[in-house]
Amino acid sequence: MHNVVVIGGGYGGLRAIEHLCKNENVEITLIDKNTYHYMQTESYGYIAGRFDITDVALDLEHWCKGFSKSVKFICTEVQSIDFEHSAVVCENDTIHYDELIIAAGARTNFFSFIEGLGEHSFGVKSLERAFHLRQAFERRIDQKLSQDKESRESHVNIVVGGAGLSGVEISAEMAYTLEKYKNVLGIHANDIRITLVDASETILPGLDPYLIEKSEKRLEELGVKVIKSAFIDKVAADKIYFKEGGSIDYDFMIFTGGIKAVALIEKINTPKNNAGQLIVDKKLRIGDYSNVYAIGDCIELRDNSGTLLPPTAQMAEKTAAFVAKEIKNKIEGKNTAEDGFHASMDGLFVALGGNYAAGILFDKIKVSGIMAFLLKKIISRGYRLGLEVKVNAGYKKRGQRV
Numbered sequence: 001m002h003n004v005v006v007i008g009g010g011y012g013g014l015r016a017i018e019h020l021c022k023n024e025n026v027e028i029t030l031i032d033k034n035t036y037h038y039m040q041t042e043s044y045g046y047i048a049g050r051f052d053i054t055d056v057a058l059d060l061e062h063w064c065k066g067f068s069k070s071v072k073f074i075c076t077e078v079q080s081i082d083f084e085h086s087a088v089v090c091e092n093d094t095i096h097y098d099e100l101i102i103a104a105g106a107r108t109n110f111f112s113f114i115e116g117l118g119e120h121s122f123g124v125k126s127l128e129r130a131f132h133l134r135q136a137f138e139r140r141i142d143q144k145l146s147q148d149k150e151s152r153e154s155h156v157n158i159v160v161g162g163a164g165l166s167g168v169e170i171s172a173e174m175a176y177t178l179e180k181y182k183n184v185l186g187i188h189a190n191d192i193r194i195t196l197v198d199a200s201e202t203i204l205p206g207l208d209p210y211l212i213e214k215s216e217k218r219l220e221e222l223g224v225k226v227i228k229s230a231f232i233d234k235v236a237a238d239k240i241y242f243k244e245g246g247s248i249d250y251d252f253m254i255f256t257g258g259i260k261a262v263a264l265i266e267k268i269n270t271p272k273n274n275a276g277q278l279i280v281d282k283k284l285r286i287g288d289y290s291n292v293y294a295i296g297d298c299i300e301l302r303d304n305s306g307t308l309l310p311p312t313a314q315m316a317e318k319t320a321a322f323v324a325k326e327i328k329n330k331i332e333g334k335n336t337a338e339d340g341f342h343a344s345m346d347g348l349f350v351a352l353g354g355n356y357a358a359g360i361l362f363d364k365i366k367v368s369g370i371m372a373f374l375l376k377k378i379i380s381r382g383y384r385l386g387l388e389v390k391v392n393a394g395y396k397k398r399g400q401r402v
C-alpha cells in the first residue's frame, strides 16, 4: 500500500483525493486545520448576504467518510515538513508519507509596506474573515434602518482595494444587494457608496479585454466608483492615502489586492517567487524531492508563453488531476508524463451582481448577462453537488439521519 498524504482540503486537495481514490493501492490521509472545505469562489455572495454559510462550507470529515475506500481525515494545522524522514509534523502527531501533496492555498497579502493596511482592512481568503466582513456589511445596512436619525442619515463609504476577480465580484454583489435594499426597504442606498481601487491601469489585470469591458460597464450601472492607477500608500482609521497624492474617507475597507504564501509554505526551504509561492518542476514537484508535489494557489503557475496565471480554483483542480495521475502511474510502474504539466485556462466567469455574469468558455465563446450567470451557476452547483453526495453518504455512515 502506498501512503499518500494531502495537506489542505481546498479545491486542489479534494480534487486530488477524488482522483487518487480510484486507485486500489493507495491509502489516503487528508490534513486540514479547519473542519470544513471553504468554497471561496462563492464567498462574494456570502459576504453580501445572498448565500448562507451552508452554501460556502462543507464538512471534511463526512466528505472523507463518504468514499467507499478509506480516506482518513485529521483536523490539525501542519507545523512543518520533515523532508528527510518523509514526515509531516503536526502539533501532537507526526505523519509519515510515501507521496506528499501540498495543497495549502494562500492568504491575503496585507503588504507590510502599506502602513495600516493589515490593521484596518478585511480579507476574504478565510471563512472567519468573510464572516466578519459580512457582519460589518450588514451592520452598515442596519444603521440605515435605525430609529436614530443621525445613523440613518450618515454616509457610509465602503472601499475595496484590489480589482482582481475577488474584488470585482465582491463590489458588484454588494452594490447589487444595496440596490435591492433600496427598492424593498426604501433605505437611502445611495448613501452607502462602494469604491473599487486598483494600482493597475485596468480592473481585472491579466484577464481578457471582453471580461474587463463587461465588468466595467456593469460596475458603473451598479453605481460602483472605480479608481484605477491609484497606489494605496497608507491606511489610517478613517482615511486611505494614495502615493500619487489625495485620499478618500472610508468606513470599512476590504483588501483583495494580493496573495502570499501561508505560514507552512514560508517554512519550506525550496525556491519561491516574490509572493512566496513555491516554484515547481514540470511534474509539479518541489526542490529535489521526487515524492513531494505542490498544487493550487501555493505554487507559481505560468502558461506556455511564460505569462503568470492568476490563482484560480480551476488551476488548483487541474494541477490536482495531473499530480494524482503522476502518482498513479508511479505506483503502477508506468511511465509518467514526460512533457509535464501545461498550464492553461479553459475559460473564466466573473459574477457581477444578482443574476448577471460575464464569461469566456474554451477561450472562444463569450457570454454575458443572465446566460453567463446560469452557466456559472451550473458549474458551481455541479461542483457542490459532487461534494454533497459524498458528505451525505459520510454522514449516513455515522448512523445519523440527514
Ligand SMILES: Cc1cc2nc3c(=O)[nH]c(=O)nc-3n(C[C@H](O)[C@H](O)[C@H](O)COP(=O)(O)OP(=O)(O)OC[C@H]3O[C@@H](n4cnc5c(N)ncnc54)[C@H](O)[C@@H]3O)c2cc1C
Residues within 6 Å of the ligand: 007, 008, 009, 010, 011, 012, 013, 031, 032, 033, 034, 036, 037, 038, 039, 040, 041, 042, 043, 044, 076, 077, 078, 079, 103, 104, 105, 106, 124, 125, 165, 166, 167, 169, 170, 262, 264, 295, 296, 297, 298, 311, 312, 313, 314, 315, 316, 349, 350
Ligand atoms: C471572492 C473570490 C472569488 C473567486 N472566484 C473564483 C472563480 O470564479 N473561479 C476560480 O477558478 N477561482 C476563483 N477564486 C480563487 C479560488 O478560490 C482559489 O484559487 C482556490 O481556492 C485555490 O484552491 P487551493 O486548493 O489551492 O487552496 P484553498 O482552496 O485556499 O485551500 C487550502 C486549504 O489548505 C488548508 N491549510 C492551509 N495551511 C494549512 C496547514 N498548515 N495545515 C493544515 N491545513 C492547512 C486551508 O485550511 C484550506 O482548506 C476566487 C477567490 C475569491 C477569494
